[in-house]
Amino acid sequence: MAAPIVALADVGKDFAGVRALHGVDLSIEPGEICCLCGENGSGKSTLIKIIAGVHAPTTGTVALDGETRDSLSSTDSLRAGVRVIYQDFSLFPNLTVAENIAFTREVAGRIGFVSRTRQRAAAQEALGRMNVDVDVDRLAGELNMVDRQLVAIASALASDARLIIMDEPTTALSQREVAALLDVVKALKADGVSTLFVSHKLDEVAEISDRTVVLRNGEKTADRPAAEFDREALVAAMTGRTVEYGTLSVGPVAADAPIVLDVASLARAGSFDGVDLTIRAGEVLGITGLLGSGRNDLALSLFGLLPADSGTVTVDGRVVQLRTVQDALDAGIGLVPEDRLTEGLFLDHSIGDNIVIRTIDKLTGALGFTSPTKMKDAAWRWVDELSVKTPTISQPVSTLSGGNQQRVVLAKWLSAEPRVLILCGPTVGVDIGSKRQILDLLGTLAATGMAIIVISDDVPELLDVCHSIALMSEGRIERRFDRAAITEAELNTLLMSA
Numbered sequence: 035m036a037a038p039i040v041a042l043a044d045v046g047k048d049f050a051g052v053r054a055l056h057g058v059d060l061s062i063e064p065g066e067i068c069c070l071c072g073e074n075g076s077g078k079s080t081l082i083k084i085i086a087g088v089h090a091p092t093t094g095t096v097a098l099d100g101e102t103r104d105s106l107s108s109t110d111s112l113r114a115g116v117r118v119i120y121q122d123f124s125l126f127p128n129l130t131v132a133e134n135i136a137f138t139r140e141v142a143g144r145i146g147f148v149s150r151t152r153q154r155a156a157a158q159e160a161l162g163r164m165n166v167d168v169d170v171d172r173l174a175g176e177l178n179m180v181d182r183q184l185v186a187i188a189s190a191l192a193s194d195a196r197l198i199i200m201d202e203p204t205t206a207l208s209q210r211e212v213a214a215l216l217d218v219v220k221a222l223k224a225d226g227v228s229t230l231f232v233s234h235k236l237d238e239v240a241e242i243s244d245r246t247v248v249l250r251n252g253e254k255t256a257d258r259p260a261a262e263f264d265r266e267a268l269v270a271a272m273t274g275r276t277v278e279y280g281t282l283s284v285g286p287v288a289a290d291a292p293i294v295l296d297v298a299s300l301a302r303a304g305s306f307d308g309v310d311l312t313i314r315a316g317e318v319l320g321i322t323g324l325l326g327s328g329r330n331d332l333a334l335s336l337f338g339l340l341p342a343d344s345g346t347v348t349v350d351g352r353v354v355q356l357r358t359v360q361d362a363l364d365a366g367i368g369l370v371p372e373d374r375l376t377e378g379l380f381l382d383h384s385i386g387d388n389i390v391i392r393t394i395d396k397l398t399g400a401l402g403f404t405s406p407t408k409m410k411d412a413a414w415r416w417v418d419e420l421s422v423k424t425p426t427i428s429q430p431v432s433t434l435s436g437g438n439q440q441r442v443v444l445a446k447w448l449s450a451e452p453r454v455l456i457l458c459g460p461t462v463g464v465d466i467g468s469k470r471q472i473l474d475l476l477g478t479l480a481a482t483g484m485a486i487i488v489i490s491d492d493v494p495e496l497l498d499v500c501h502s503i504a505l506m507s508e509g510r511i512e513r514r515f516d517r518a519a520i521t522e523a524e525l526n527t528l529l530m531s532a
Protein backbone atom coordinates (compact mmCIF):
# COMPACT_ATOMS: atom_id res chain seq x y z
CA MET A 35 0.00 0.00 0.00
CA ALA A 36 1.19 3.52 -0.77
CA ALA A 37 2.41 5.57 2.18
CA PRO A 38 -0.03 8.13 3.57
CA ILE A 39 0.27 11.54 1.93
CA VAL A 40 0.85 13.07 5.34
CA ALA A 41 1.27 11.49 8.73
CA LEU A 42 1.59 13.42 11.99
CA ALA A 43 3.00 11.61 15.01
CA ASP A 44 2.59 12.90 18.56
CA VAL A 45 2.36 16.48 17.36
CA GLY A 46 2.06 19.31 19.87
CA LYS A 47 1.98 23.08 19.42
CA ASP A 48 2.34 25.75 22.07
CA PHE A 49 1.79 29.46 21.55
CA ALA A 50 2.82 31.86 24.30
CA GLY A 51 0.76 30.60 27.20
CA VAL A 52 -1.62 28.50 25.08
CA ARG A 53 -1.35 24.80 24.32
CA ALA A 54 -3.10 24.64 20.95
CA LEU A 55 -2.31 20.96 20.20
CA HIS A 56 -1.11 18.05 22.25
CA GLY A 57 -0.05 14.51 21.28
CA VAL A 58 -1.95 14.38 17.99
CA ASP A 59 -1.49 11.46 15.56
CA LEU A 60 -3.15 11.76 12.17
CA SER A 61 -2.53 10.26 8.75
CA ILE A 62 -4.31 10.87 5.48
CA GLU A 63 -4.41 8.22 2.76
CA PRO A 64 -4.63 8.89 -0.98
CA GLY A 65 -8.20 9.41 -2.16
CA GLU A 66 -9.61 9.74 1.33
CA ILE A 67 -12.08 12.38 2.55
CA CYS A 68 -11.22 13.10 6.14
CA CYS A 69 -13.34 15.53 8.16
CA LEU A 70 -11.87 17.39 11.10
CA CYS A 71 -14.37 18.53 13.73
CA GLY A 72 -14.09 20.33 17.03
CA GLU A 73 -15.29 23.35 18.96
CA ASN A 74 -13.94 26.85 18.37
CA GLY A 75 -10.34 27.03 19.52
CA SER A 76 -9.88 23.25 19.64
CA GLY A 77 -6.83 23.42 17.35
CA LYS A 78 -8.16 22.60 13.87
CA SER A 79 -6.63 25.53 12.01
CA THR A 80 -3.38 25.10 13.91
CA LEU A 81 -3.19 21.46 12.82
CA ILE A 82 -3.74 22.51 9.23
CA LYS A 83 -1.02 25.15 9.44
CA ILE A 84 1.40 22.49 10.62
CA ILE A 85 0.59 20.27 7.63
CA ALA A 86 0.98 23.30 5.37
CA GLY A 87 4.38 24.14 6.81
CA VAL A 88 3.20 27.50 8.16
CA HIS A 89 3.81 26.57 11.80
CA ALA A 90 6.55 24.25 13.06
CA PRO A 91 5.27 21.79 15.66
CA THR A 92 6.63 22.28 19.18
CA THR A 93 6.87 18.51 19.61
CA GLY A 94 6.43 15.45 17.40
CA THR A 95 7.11 14.72 13.73
CA VAL A 96 5.49 15.10 10.33
CA ALA A 97 5.96 12.66 7.43
CA LEU A 98 5.23 13.40 3.77
CA ASP A 99 4.83 10.32 1.58
CA GLY A 100 6.49 8.20 4.27
CA GLU A 101 9.49 10.49 4.77
CA THR A 102 9.67 11.67 8.38
CA ARG A 103 10.87 15.12 9.49
CA ASP A 104 10.69 17.40 12.47
CA SER A 105 8.98 20.13 10.53
CA LEU A 106 8.03 21.16 7.01
CA SER A 107 8.57 24.32 5.06
CA SER A 108 5.61 25.61 3.09
CA THR A 109 7.51 24.79 -0.10
CA ASP A 110 7.94 21.13 1.02
CA SER A 111 4.25 20.94 1.58
CA LEU A 112 3.33 22.57 -1.74
CA ARG A 113 5.74 20.32 -3.65
CA ALA A 114 4.12 17.26 -2.11
CA GLY A 115 0.78 18.42 -3.54
CA VAL A 116 -0.76 19.84 -0.38
CA ARG A 117 -3.01 22.85 -1.05
CA VAL A 118 -4.72 24.75 1.70
CA ILE A 119 -7.77 26.91 1.33
CA TYR A 120 -7.79 28.98 4.48
CA GLN A 121 -10.68 30.10 6.60
CA ASP A 122 -9.40 33.64 6.21
CA PHE A 123 -8.28 32.81 2.70
CA SER A 124 -6.30 35.22 0.67
CA LEU A 125 -6.24 35.69 -3.04
CA PHE A 126 -4.26 38.61 -4.37
CA PRO A 127 -6.97 41.25 -4.72
CA ASN A 128 -5.10 43.25 -7.36
CA LEU A 129 -4.52 40.26 -9.65
CA THR A 130 -7.18 38.86 -11.97
CA VAL A 131 -8.81 35.50 -11.41
CA ALA A 132 -6.68 33.97 -14.17
CA GLU A 133 -3.49 35.44 -12.70
CA ASN A 134 -4.34 34.17 -9.23
CA ILE A 135 -4.86 30.66 -10.55
CA ALA A 136 -1.65 30.81 -12.59
CA PHE A 137 0.25 32.09 -9.58
CA THR A 138 -0.56 29.02 -7.49
CA ARG A 139 0.55 26.81 -10.36
CA GLU A 140 3.86 28.62 -10.60
CA VAL A 141 4.53 28.56 -6.88
CA ALA A 142 3.73 24.87 -6.82
CA GLY A 143 6.54 24.47 -9.37
CA ARG A 144 4.29 22.76 -11.86
CA ILE A 145 4.79 25.16 -14.71
CA GLY A 146 7.11 27.93 -15.77
CA PHE A 147 6.01 31.20 -17.32
CA VAL A 148 2.98 30.86 -19.56
CA SER A 149 1.25 33.24 -21.90
CA ARG A 150 -1.83 35.17 -20.90
CA THR A 151 -3.92 33.09 -23.25
CA ARG A 152 -2.73 29.84 -21.68
CA GLN A 153 -3.30 31.30 -18.20
CA ARG A 154 -6.87 32.16 -19.08
CA ALA A 155 -7.50 28.76 -20.63
CA ALA A 156 -6.13 26.93 -17.57
CA ALA A 157 -8.22 29.07 -15.27
CA GLN A 158 -11.35 28.46 -17.30
CA GLU A 159 -10.69 24.73 -17.30
CA ALA A 160 -10.30 24.61 -13.52
CA LEU A 161 -13.47 26.62 -12.96
CA GLY A 162 -15.24 24.47 -15.53
CA ARG A 163 -14.32 21.32 -13.60
CA MET A 164 -16.28 22.80 -10.73
CA ASN A 165 -19.16 23.94 -12.93
CA VAL A 166 -18.50 27.49 -11.87
CA ASP A 167 -18.95 30.57 -13.99
CA VAL A 168 -16.63 33.38 -12.95
CA ASP A 169 -15.11 35.94 -15.30
CA VAL A 170 -11.39 35.10 -15.29
CA ASP A 171 -10.45 38.66 -16.25
CA ARG A 172 -11.97 40.28 -13.18
CA LEU A 173 -9.80 41.36 -10.28
CA ALA A 174 -10.06 38.98 -7.35
CA GLY A 175 -10.66 41.93 -5.04
CA GLU A 176 -13.89 42.74 -6.90
CA LEU A 177 -15.38 39.30 -6.38
CA ASN A 178 -17.89 38.49 -3.67
CA MET A 179 -17.03 36.02 -0.91
CA VAL A 180 -18.42 33.02 -2.70
CA ASP A 181 -16.59 33.62 -5.93
CA ARG A 182 -13.34 34.29 -4.09
CA GLN A 183 -13.75 31.00 -2.27
CA LEU A 184 -14.47 29.13 -5.49
CA VAL A 185 -11.48 30.71 -7.22
CA ALA A 186 -9.24 29.67 -4.32
CA ILE A 187 -10.40 26.08 -4.77
CA ALA A 188 -9.97 26.28 -8.54
CA SER A 189 -6.38 27.47 -7.98
CA ALA A 190 -5.71 24.34 -5.97
CA LEU A 191 -7.27 22.14 -8.63
CA ALA A 192 -5.31 23.77 -11.42
CA SER A 193 -2.01 23.05 -9.70
CA ASP A 194 -2.09 19.25 -9.44
CA ALA A 195 -3.26 19.01 -5.87
CA ARG A 196 -3.01 15.61 -4.12
CA LEU A 197 -4.41 16.74 -0.80
CA ILE A 198 -6.76 19.71 -0.66
CA ILE A 199 -7.33 21.08 2.80
CA MET A 200 -10.40 23.22 3.24
CA ASP A 201 -10.76 25.16 6.46
CA GLU A 202 -14.48 25.93 6.76
CA PRO A 203 -14.97 26.34 3.03
CA THR A 204 -18.73 26.63 3.14
CA THR A 205 -19.25 29.37 5.70
CA ALA A 206 -19.83 32.05 3.07
CA LEU A 207 -21.80 29.84 0.70
CA SER A 208 -25.54 29.42 0.43
CA GLN A 209 -27.18 26.01 0.13
CA ARG A 210 -26.97 25.69 -3.60
CA GLU A 211 -23.24 26.45 -3.70
CA VAL A 212 -22.55 24.14 -0.80
CA ALA A 213 -24.14 21.31 -2.74
CA ALA A 214 -21.94 22.17 -5.74
CA LEU A 215 -18.83 22.26 -3.57
CA LEU A 216 -19.54 18.89 -1.98
CA ASP A 217 -19.94 17.46 -5.47
CA VAL A 218 -16.51 18.86 -6.33
CA VAL A 219 -15.01 17.13 -3.28
CA LYS A 220 -16.60 13.83 -4.28
CA ALA A 221 -15.34 14.19 -7.85
CA LEU A 222 -11.83 14.86 -6.52
CA LYS A 223 -11.98 11.66 -4.54
CA ALA A 224 -12.88 9.75 -7.67
CA ASP A 225 -9.69 11.22 -9.21
CA GLY A 226 -7.64 9.97 -6.23
CA VAL A 227 -7.29 13.42 -4.64
CA SER A 228 -7.61 13.48 -0.84
CA THR A 229 -9.49 16.13 1.10
CA LEU A 230 -9.15 17.27 4.68
CA PHE A 231 -12.36 19.13 5.38
CA VAL A 232 -13.06 21.30 8.41
CA SER A 233 -16.65 22.25 9.08
CA HIS A 234 -18.99 23.06 11.92
CA LYS A 235 -21.94 21.93 9.83
CA LEU A 236 -22.50 18.35 10.84
CA ASP A 237 -24.85 17.47 8.01
CA GLU A 238 -22.11 18.35 5.51
CA VAL A 239 -19.70 16.17 7.45
CA ALA A 240 -22.17 13.29 7.44
CA GLU A 241 -22.65 13.67 3.71
CA ILE A 242 -19.04 13.48 2.56
CA SER A 243 -16.81 12.10 5.28
CA ASP A 244 -15.01 8.74 4.93
CA ARG A 245 -13.27 9.22 8.25
CA THR A 246 -14.01 11.72 10.99
CA VAL A 247 -11.41 13.06 13.39
CA VAL A 248 -12.41 15.10 16.43
CA LEU A 249 -10.26 17.53 18.43
CA ARG A 250 -11.14 18.81 21.86
CA ASN A 251 -8.87 21.30 23.64
CA GLY A 252 -6.03 20.39 21.30
CA GLU A 253 -6.24 16.64 21.85
CA LYS A 254 -7.69 14.04 19.53
CA THR A 255 -10.80 12.56 21.11
CA ALA A 256 -11.99 10.40 18.21
CA ASP A 257 -10.78 9.06 14.85
CA ARG A 258 -13.21 6.65 13.25
CA PRO A 259 -14.90 5.70 9.99
CA ALA A 260 -17.65 8.26 9.47
CA ALA A 261 -20.28 5.54 9.26
CA GLU A 262 -19.69 4.75 12.94
CA PHE A 263 -20.61 8.28 14.00
CA ASP A 264 -24.11 9.54 14.39
CA ARG A 265 -24.76 13.18 15.15
CA GLU A 266 -25.01 12.65 18.89
CA ALA A 267 -21.78 10.68 19.14
CA LEU A 268 -20.02 13.37 17.14
CA VAL A 269 -21.32 16.21 19.30
CA ALA A 270 -20.40 14.26 22.43
CA ALA A 271 -16.83 13.74 21.16
CA MET A 272 -16.58 17.46 20.34
CA THR A 273 -18.11 18.93 23.45
CA GLY A 274 -18.01 16.21 26.08
CA ARG A 275 -21.74 16.78 26.65
CA THR A 276 -25.06 16.66 24.82
CA VAL A 277 -26.58 19.68 23.12
CA GLU A 278 -30.29 20.22 22.58
CA TYR A 279 -31.72 21.15 19.21
CA GLY A 280 -34.92 22.62 17.98
CA THR A 281 -35.67 24.53 21.15
CA LEU A 282 -36.90 28.05 20.73
CA SER A 283 -34.55 30.82 21.80
CA VAL A 284 -37.13 33.64 21.88
CA GLY A 285 -40.19 34.37 23.94
CA PRO A 286 -43.42 35.78 22.50
CA VAL A 287 -43.66 39.42 21.40
CA ALA A 288 -45.94 41.46 23.66
CA ALA A 289 -49.30 42.14 21.97
CA ASP A 290 -48.96 45.90 22.53
CA ALA A 291 -45.25 46.12 21.62
CA PRO A 292 -44.58 49.30 19.63
CA ILE A 293 -43.13 49.22 16.13
CA VAL A 294 -39.40 49.96 16.29
CA LEU A 295 -38.44 49.67 12.63
CA ASP A 296 -40.76 50.56 9.80
CA VAL A 297 -39.47 50.27 6.23
CA ALA A 298 -41.80 51.43 3.45
CA SER A 299 -41.37 50.99 -0.31
CA LEU A 300 -37.60 50.93 -0.02
CA ALA A 301 -35.86 50.56 -3.37
CA ARG A 302 -32.37 50.69 -4.77
CA ALA A 303 -31.74 50.10 -8.48
CA GLY A 304 -30.11 46.74 -9.12
CA SER A 305 -30.45 45.65 -5.47
CA PHE A 306 -34.01 45.54 -4.18
CA ASP A 307 -37.42 47.01 -4.83
CA GLY A 308 -40.67 47.71 -3.01
CA VAL A 309 -39.46 46.46 0.37
CA ASP A 310 -41.99 46.90 3.18
CA LEU A 311 -41.12 45.66 6.66
CA THR A 312 -42.19 46.34 10.20
CA ILE A 313 -40.51 44.98 13.28
CA ARG A 314 -41.87 45.48 16.76
CA ALA A 315 -39.95 45.84 19.99
CA GLY A 316 -38.74 42.41 21.04
CA GLU A 317 -39.33 40.88 17.64
CA VAL A 318 -36.76 38.89 15.66
CA LEU A 319 -37.30 38.84 11.92
CA GLY A 320 -35.38 36.41 9.73
CA ILE A 321 -34.62 37.36 6.14
CA THR A 322 -33.55 34.58 3.87
CA GLY A 323 -33.07 33.95 0.17
CA LEU A 324 -30.26 32.92 -2.10
CA LEU A 325 -27.14 34.98 -2.61
CA GLY A 326 -28.06 37.72 -5.04
CA SER A 327 -31.67 37.77 -3.78
CA GLY A 328 -31.05 41.24 -2.38
CA ARG A 329 -31.03 40.21 1.28
CA ASN A 330 -27.44 41.36 1.88
CA ASP A 331 -27.88 44.61 -0.05
CA LEU A 332 -30.96 45.38 2.01
CA ALA A 333 -28.92 44.90 5.20
CA LEU A 334 -26.13 47.13 3.90
CA SER A 335 -28.67 49.74 2.89
CA LEU A 336 -30.23 49.86 6.36
CA PHE A 337 -26.72 50.40 7.68
CA GLY A 338 -26.08 53.35 5.36
CA LEU A 339 -23.56 51.53 3.18
CA LEU A 340 -25.77 51.26 0.09
CA PRO A 341 -28.17 54.21 0.30
CA ALA A 342 -31.65 53.56 -1.07
CA ASP A 343 -32.97 55.52 -4.07
CA SER A 344 -36.47 55.85 -2.67
CA GLY A 345 -38.71 54.82 0.19
CA THR A 346 -38.65 55.62 3.90
CA VAL A 347 -37.16 54.13 7.03
CA THR A 348 -38.60 54.98 10.43
CA VAL A 349 -36.96 54.09 13.75
CA ASP A 350 -39.07 54.53 16.90
CA GLY A 351 -41.47 56.75 14.97
CA ARG A 352 -38.79 59.07 13.61
CA VAL A 353 -38.03 59.12 9.88
CA VAL A 354 -34.29 58.64 9.37
CA GLN A 355 -32.03 59.30 6.39
CA LEU A 356 -29.47 56.53 5.94
CA ARG A 357 -26.82 57.92 3.59
CA THR A 358 -23.76 56.97 5.67
CA VAL A 359 -22.78 54.55 8.40
CA GLN A 360 -22.75 57.47 10.83
CA ASP A 361 -26.41 58.15 9.94
CA ALA A 362 -27.24 54.54 10.78
CA LEU A 363 -25.33 54.67 14.06
CA ASP A 364 -27.08 57.93 14.99
CA ALA A 365 -30.42 56.27 14.22
CA GLY A 366 -29.55 53.41 16.57
CA ILE A 367 -28.98 50.79 13.87
CA GLY A 368 -26.14 48.27 14.20
CA LEU A 369 -24.87 45.65 11.76
CA VAL A 370 -22.91 42.48 12.42
CA PRO A 371 -21.40 41.89 9.00
CA GLU A 372 -20.91 38.61 7.23
CA ASP A 373 -17.26 39.18 6.46
CA ARG A 374 -15.80 39.74 9.92
CA LEU A 375 -12.25 39.88 8.64
CA THR A 376 -12.63 42.88 6.40
CA GLU A 377 -15.59 44.69 7.89
CA GLY A 378 -15.99 43.69 11.46
CA LEU A 379 -12.71 43.89 13.33
CA PHE A 380 -9.43 45.69 13.76
CA LEU A 381 -7.32 42.55 13.77
CA ASP A 382 -4.14 44.14 15.15
CA HIS A 383 -5.98 45.81 18.01
CA SER A 384 -6.68 44.10 21.30
CA ILE A 385 -9.75 42.05 21.98
CA GLY A 386 -10.81 44.57 24.62
CA ASP A 387 -10.50 47.61 22.35
CA ASN A 388 -12.47 45.89 19.61
CA ILE A 389 -15.33 45.16 21.97
CA VAL A 390 -15.68 48.63 23.49
CA ILE A 391 -15.00 50.65 20.36
CA ARG A 392 -18.71 51.32 19.80
CA THR A 393 -19.48 52.06 23.42
CA ILE A 394 -16.80 54.63 24.12
CA ASP A 395 -19.41 57.41 24.06
CA LYS A 396 -21.52 55.66 26.65
CA LEU A 397 -18.58 54.87 28.89
CA THR A 398 -17.22 58.37 28.63
CA GLY A 399 -18.22 60.47 31.62
CA ALA A 400 -19.48 64.06 31.60
CA LEU A 401 -15.95 65.41 31.38
CA GLY A 402 -15.16 63.33 28.31
CA PHE A 403 -12.93 61.09 30.37
CA THR A 404 -13.00 57.37 29.64
CA SER A 405 -12.31 55.20 32.63
CA PRO A 406 -9.97 52.34 31.68
CA THR A 407 -11.48 50.23 34.46
CA LYS A 408 -15.00 50.70 33.12
CA MET A 409 -13.85 49.80 29.62
CA LYS A 410 -12.10 46.71 30.90
CA ASP A 411 -15.12 45.64 32.92
CA ALA A 412 -17.40 46.10 29.93
CA ALA A 413 -15.08 44.08 27.69
CA TRP A 414 -14.77 41.27 30.23
CA ARG A 415 -18.50 41.14 30.71
CA TRP A 416 -18.98 40.32 27.02
CA VAL A 417 -16.03 37.97 26.86
CA ASP A 418 -17.75 36.00 29.64
CA GLU A 419 -21.24 36.31 28.22
CA LEU A 420 -20.17 34.98 24.82
CA SER A 421 -17.53 32.56 26.19
CA VAL A 422 -14.71 33.99 24.08
CA LYS A 423 -11.88 31.55 24.63
CA THR A 424 -8.95 33.72 25.68
CA PRO A 425 -6.75 34.10 28.76
CA THR A 426 -6.53 37.90 28.34
CA ILE A 427 -8.33 40.76 26.59
CA SER A 428 -5.11 42.63 25.86
CA GLN A 429 -3.83 40.40 23.06
CA PRO A 430 -4.63 41.17 19.41
CA VAL A 431 -7.85 39.74 17.98
CA SER A 432 -5.75 38.08 15.27
CA THR A 433 -4.50 35.48 17.77
CA LEU A 434 -8.03 34.16 18.38
CA SER A 435 -9.46 31.18 16.52
CA GLY A 436 -11.99 31.98 13.76
CA GLY A 437 -15.09 31.24 15.81
CA ASN A 438 -13.81 33.31 18.70
CA GLN A 439 -13.21 36.28 16.37
CA GLN A 440 -16.85 35.97 15.34
CA ARG A 441 -17.86 36.25 19.01
CA VAL A 442 -15.82 39.44 19.36
CA VAL A 443 -17.70 40.99 16.42
CA LEU A 444 -20.95 40.09 18.13
CA ALA A 445 -19.74 41.45 21.46
CA LYS A 446 -18.81 44.75 19.85
CA TRP A 447 -22.38 45.27 18.64
CA LEU A 448 -24.22 43.81 21.55
CA SER A 449 -22.36 46.09 23.94
CA ALA A 450 -23.43 49.12 21.90
CA GLU A 451 -27.12 48.32 22.61
CA PRO A 452 -28.61 49.51 19.32
CA ARG A 453 -32.40 49.87 18.82
CA VAL A 454 -32.23 47.81 15.65
CA LEU A 455 -29.59 45.12 15.29
CA ILE A 456 -29.03 43.47 11.93
CA LEU A 457 -26.96 40.28 11.94
CA CYS A 458 -25.69 38.63 8.77
CA GLY A 459 -24.96 34.96 9.46
CA PRO A 460 -24.58 35.50 13.23
CA THR A 461 -23.31 32.01 13.97
CA VAL A 462 -21.25 31.41 10.85
CA GLY A 463 -18.10 29.57 11.92
CA VAL A 464 -19.34 29.08 15.47
CA ASP A 465 -19.35 25.55 16.88
CA ILE A 466 -22.59 23.78 17.52
CA GLY A 467 -22.68 24.07 21.30
CA SER A 468 -21.94 27.79 21.25
CA LYS A 469 -24.45 28.40 18.50
CA ARG A 470 -27.24 27.54 20.89
CA GLN A 471 -25.77 29.95 23.43
CA ILE A 472 -25.57 32.83 20.93
CA LEU A 473 -29.12 32.30 19.70
CA ASP A 474 -30.36 32.26 23.29
CA LEU A 475 -28.51 35.51 23.88
CA LEU A 476 -30.25 37.10 20.88
CA GLY A 477 -33.53 35.99 22.44
CA THR A 478 -32.56 37.70 25.69
CA LEU A 479 -31.64 40.89 23.87
CA ALA A 480 -34.91 40.89 21.98
CA ALA A 481 -36.71 40.63 25.29
CA THR A 482 -35.15 43.97 26.29
CA GLY A 483 -37.12 45.62 23.46
CA MET A 484 -34.58 45.63 20.64
CA ALA A 485 -35.73 44.90 17.08
CA ILE A 486 -33.54 42.24 15.51
CA ILE A 487 -33.04 41.16 11.91
CA VAL A 488 -31.21 37.90 11.25
CA ILE A 489 -30.05 37.40 7.68
CA SER A 490 -29.22 33.75 7.15
CA ASP A 491 -29.95 30.67 5.13
CA ASP A 492 -29.30 28.34 8.02
CA VAL A 493 -32.86 27.07 8.25
CA PRO A 494 -32.76 25.44 11.71
CA GLU A 495 -31.17 28.62 13.06
CA LEU A 496 -33.90 30.80 11.56
CA LEU A 497 -36.60 28.62 13.03
CA ASP A 498 -34.92 28.64 16.44
CA VAL A 499 -34.53 32.37 16.85
CA CYS A 500 -37.03 34.19 14.60
CA HIS A 501 -40.65 35.09 15.23
CA SER A 502 -41.22 35.40 11.52
CA ILE A 503 -39.23 34.82 8.35
CA ALA A 504 -39.26 36.81 5.12
CA LEU A 505 -38.20 35.12 1.92
CA MET A 506 -36.46 37.36 -0.62
CA SER A 507 -36.04 36.63 -4.28
CA GLU A 508 -34.85 38.90 -7.07
CA GLY A 509 -34.81 41.95 -4.84
CA ARG A 510 -38.34 41.58 -3.50
CA ILE A 511 -39.84 40.15 -0.37
CA GLU A 512 -41.88 37.30 -1.77
CA ARG A 513 -43.56 36.12 1.40
CA ARG A 514 -43.38 36.54 5.14
CA PHE A 515 -44.18 33.54 7.34
CA ASP A 516 -44.93 33.20 10.96
CA ARG A 517 -42.38 30.69 12.26
CA ALA A 518 -45.14 28.44 13.55
CA ALA A 519 -46.64 28.31 10.07
CA ILE A 520 -43.72 26.69 8.30
CA THR A 521 -41.58 23.57 8.81
CA GLU A 522 -37.86 23.08 8.28
CA ALA A 523 -38.48 20.89 5.22
CA GLU A 524 -40.86 23.42 3.62
CA LEU A 525 -38.45 26.29 4.12
CA ASN A 526 -35.57 24.26 2.71
CA THR A 527 -37.59 23.44 -0.39
CA LEU A 528 -38.58 27.07 -0.88
CA LEU A 529 -34.95 28.15 -0.57
CA MET A 530 -33.62 25.59 -3.02
CA SER A 531 -36.21 26.54 -5.62
CA ALA A 532 -36.18 30.30 -5.02
Ligand SMILES: Nc1ncnc2c1ncn2[C@@H]1O[C@H](COP(=O)(O)OP(=O)(O)OP(=O)(O)O)[C@@H](O)[C@H]1O
Pocket residue numbers: 049050052053054072073074075076077078079080081121423433434435436437438463
Ligand atom coordinates in the same frame (compact mmCIF):
# COMPACT_ATOMS: atom_id res chain seq x y z
N1 LIG B 1 -0.71 32.91 16.47
C1 LIG B 1 -1.27 32.57 17.63
N2 LIG B 1 -0.87 33.12 18.81
C2 LIG B 1 -1.42 32.78 19.98
N3 LIG B 1 -2.41 31.86 20.11
C3 LIG B 1 -2.86 31.27 18.98
C4 LIG B 1 -2.32 31.58 17.70
N4 LIG B 1 -2.97 30.83 16.77
C5 LIG B 1 -3.87 30.08 17.45
N5 LIG B 1 -3.80 30.33 18.78
C6 LIG B 1 -4.61 29.70 19.83
O1 LIG B 1 -4.60 28.29 19.63
C7 LIG B 1 -5.87 27.73 19.93
C8 LIG B 1 -6.37 26.91 18.76
O2 LIG B 1 -6.73 27.80 17.70
P1 LIG B 1 -7.20 27.31 16.27
O3 LIG B 1 -7.26 28.51 15.41
O4 LIG B 1 -6.36 26.17 15.82
O5 LIG B 1 -8.69 26.78 16.60
P2 LIG B 1 -9.80 26.18 15.61
O6 LIG B 1 -10.09 24.78 16.07
O7 LIG B 1 -9.41 26.38 14.20
O8 LIG B 1 -11.08 27.07 16.00
P3 LIG B 1 -12.26 27.71 15.06
O9 LIG B 1 -13.32 26.67 14.88
O10 LIG B 1 -12.80 28.82 15.93
O11 LIG B 1 -11.66 28.21 13.80
C9 LIG B 1 -6.78 28.89 20.31
O12 LIG B 1 -6.83 28.98 21.71
C10 LIG B 1 -6.08 30.10 19.72
O13 LIG B 1 -6.37 31.27 20.46
Ligand SMILES: [Mg+2]
Pocket residue numbers: 078079080121201435436437
Ligand atom coordinates in the same frame (compact mmCIF):
# COMPACT_ATOMS: atom_id res chain seq x y z
MG1 LIG C 1 -10.13 27.63 12.67
